[in-house]
Amino acid sequence: xxxxxxxxxxxxxxxxxxxxxxxxGGVAAGLSTxxxxxxAALASFATxxxxxxxxxxxxKGLELTKQSILYxxxxxxxxxxxxxxxxxxxxxxxxxxxxxxxxTGWVRVEAVVRSVFRLAARQPELLGLLREVSRLGPPAxxxxxxxxxxxxxxxxxxxxxxxxAGTMRRHDPRLLLLAIYSTVIGMVTEVEVLRALGEEPTxxxxxxxxTDVLALLRSALVIAPGEQARPQD
Amino acid sequence: xxxxxxxxxxxxxxxxxxxxxxxxGGVAAGLSTxxxxxxAALASFATxxxxxxxxxxxxKGLELTKQSILYxxxxxxxxxxxxxxxxxxxxxxxxxxxxxxxxTGWVRVEAVVRSVFRLAARQPELLGLLREVSRLGPPAxxxxxxxxxxxxxxxxxxxxxxxxAGTMRRHDPRLLLLAIYSTVIGMVTEVEVLRALGEEPTxxxxxxxxTDVLALLRSALVIAPGEQARPQD
DNA sequence: GAATCTGTCTACCATTTGGTAAGTGAGCAT
DNA sequence: ATGCTCACTTACCAAATGGTAGACAGATTC
Numbered sequence: 001x002x003x004x005x006x007x008x009x010x011x012x013x014x015x016x017x018x019x020x021x022x023x024x025g026g027v028a029a030g031l032s033t034x035x036x037x038x039x040a041a042l043a044s045f046a047t048x049x050x051x052x053x054x055x056x057x058x059x060k061g062l063e064l065t066k067q068s069i070l071y072x073x074x075x076x077x078x079x080x081x082x083x084x085x086x087x088x089x090x091x092x093x094x095x096x097x098x099x100x101x102x103x104t105g106w107v108r109v110e111a112v113v114r115s116v117f118r119l120a121a122r123q124p125e126l127l128g129l130l131r132e133v134s135r136l137g138p139p140a141x142x143x144x145x146x147x148x149x150x151x152x153x154x155x156x157x158x159x160x161x162x163x164x165a166g167t168m169r170r171h172d173p174r175l176l177l178l179a180i181y182s183t184v185i186g187m188v189t190e191v192e193v194l195r196a197l198g199e200e201p202t203x204x205x206x207x208x209x210x211t212d213v214l215a216l217l218r219s220a221l222v223i224a225p226g227e228q229a230r231p232q233d
Numbered sequence: 234x235x236x237x238x239x240x241x242x243x244x245x246x247x248x249x250x251x252x253x254x255x256x257x258g259g260v261a262a263g264l265s266t267x268x269x270x271x272x273a274a275l276a277s278f279a280t281x282x283x284x285x286x287x288x289x290x291x292x293k294g295l296e297l298t299k300q301s302i303l304y305x306x307x308x309x310x311x312x313x314x315x316x317x318x319x320x321x322x323x324x325x326x327x328x329x330x331x332x333x334x335x336x337t338g339w340v341r342v343e344a345v346v347r348s349v350f351r352l353a354a355r356q357p358e359l360l361g362l363l364r365e366v367s368r369l370g371p372p373a374x375x376x377x378x379x380x381x382x383x384x385x386x387x388x389x390x391x392x393x394x395x396x397x398a399g400t401m402r403r404h405d406p407r408l409l410l411l412a413i414y415s416t417v418i419g420m421v422t423e424v425e426v427l428r429a430l431g432e433e434p435t436x437x438x439x440x441x442x443x444t445d446v447l448a449l450l451r452s453a454l455v456i457a458p459g460e461q462a463r464p465q466d
Numbered sequence: 467g468a469a470t471c472t473g474t475c476t477a478c479c480a481t482t483t484g485g486t487a488a489g490t491g492a493g494c495a496t
Numbered sequence: 497a498t499g500c501t502c503a504c505t506t507a508c509c510a511a512a513t514g515g516t517a518g519a520c521a522g523a524t525t526c
Contacts, residue, residue: 051284054513068474076514134425145429152430169452174430175445181426182419183412190415192367196378197385197407212408219402220453287483301504309484
């Protein structure tokens with residue numbers, strides 16, 4: 001259990017190599033070295049976990065040496081920090097995009113959930129990292145959630161407004177948010193539980209899970225037209 | 234990433250020291266050494282994680298040496314295995330007890346959820362371990378879920394029966410189970426997310442979360458008396 | 467052509483890791 | 497008293513870990 005404390009990536013990579021391409025999609029292609037490191041680190045942190053990822057192993061996968069990684073990032077912690085910053089920006093971006101075109105009420109919720117599932121299909125590591133970072137606790141978790149706070153604020157305010165308008169059942173908005181978060185993230189990242197349930201985590205399965213979770217959330221949240229808006233119960 | 238493979242605890246501890254006290258509750262008291270090791274390992278695996286838990290640190294906390302741990306368990310993997318076996322039995326026991334007195338329909342779901350929250354209050358490490366093990370993947374995850382499979386079967390069958398009876402909305406039972414699992418476990422173990430939402434994880438908060446998640450699940454699952462049982466929507 | 471900067475590498479290093487080997491002392495049965 | 501098992505310890509060890517120091521090749525700049 002090392003420090004995993006602050007370290008502002010003081011080396012050559014202030015934030016990212018030169019052009020700061022934030023959302024570099026799939027496998028490492030013609031990326032800068034620092035971006036390739038970030039990409040590999042993201043994948044490994046998300047799947048194997050931070051502790052189980054050694055700089056040597058990371059470097060080997062990139063056909064580099066550990067020292068090259070430490071040239072771009074002053075320490076392993078700094079790599080994690082950079083990965084978090086990168087991922088948080090990417091995540092925010094995806095959700096912001098989804099929100100831009102979305103309407104109100106249930107449609108809006110659905111748009112967000114759909115975008116998360118889209119993300120899960122295209123870049124599963126991102127959501128995996130979210131899990132891992134939340135598991136690691138401070139300071140990593142703090143960094144991540146501070147970066148995502150604007151989204152949380154918006155979501156919380158939105159839910160509250162809907163509840164005030166009587167279109168969604170009344171709950172503590174923050175706890176409701178946690179519930180939605182847990183459900184969606186779980187449906188997307190709980191690969192082992194899925195397997196234990198006899199459901200192989202394929203692309204087709206992902207679509208089914210999306211359909212199911214949407215139906216579930218809908219009946220949990222939305223107050224049907226004829227239905228009366230009960231205060232709590 | 235070591236082996237973490239099979240190793241059937243061949244040493245002095247076949248399964249647990251002598252009396253095989255399965256559900257030894259709180260802090261290590263007058264327990265046998267092997268049980269004290271298990272208890273400490275459970276706590277550390279659940280909070281710090283398996284990889285970040287060293288045998289030395291574990292031993293130090295118990296005022297033992299690492300070699301004493303390796304006397305009772307042939308390897309670190311074996312400790313994990315024993316912890317999983319122990320925890321799975323404990324978990325099963327708690328849920329079985331909850332199920333014994335429970336009725337049918339929503340009441341039954343509520344009983345289970347309540348028992349999980351009770352567990353979260355009394356022995357948070359148990360649920361933390363569940364998370365960690367599911368993150369570790371095979372073989373640890375396999376072992377855990379195989380041990381819990383009977384419960385999964387019962388739960389799945391129960392949900393299906395309720396849906397057939399028209400008392401619960403129709404979903405894929407397994408996916409529904411995953412959703413419930415994710416929600417409840419998330420509400421109970423996502424400490425960092427909770428903090429990010431400005432909700433300190435106190436005992437009082439746990440009660441509020443229980444109330445909230447129950448209300449949420451209820452409206453998600455239960456088909457209201459007057460409501461028509463739609464096939465899918 | 468000399469100096470500098472960049473990106474990578476080789477060579478180390480202290481520490482920590484899981485694990486082995488070989489005791490040691492207490493209790494107990496013969 | 498002797499031998500034996502039990503519980504635990506000291507003494508090691510090889511491998512892996514994160515990290516430092518310094519060299520080297522290729523550009524770029526003066």
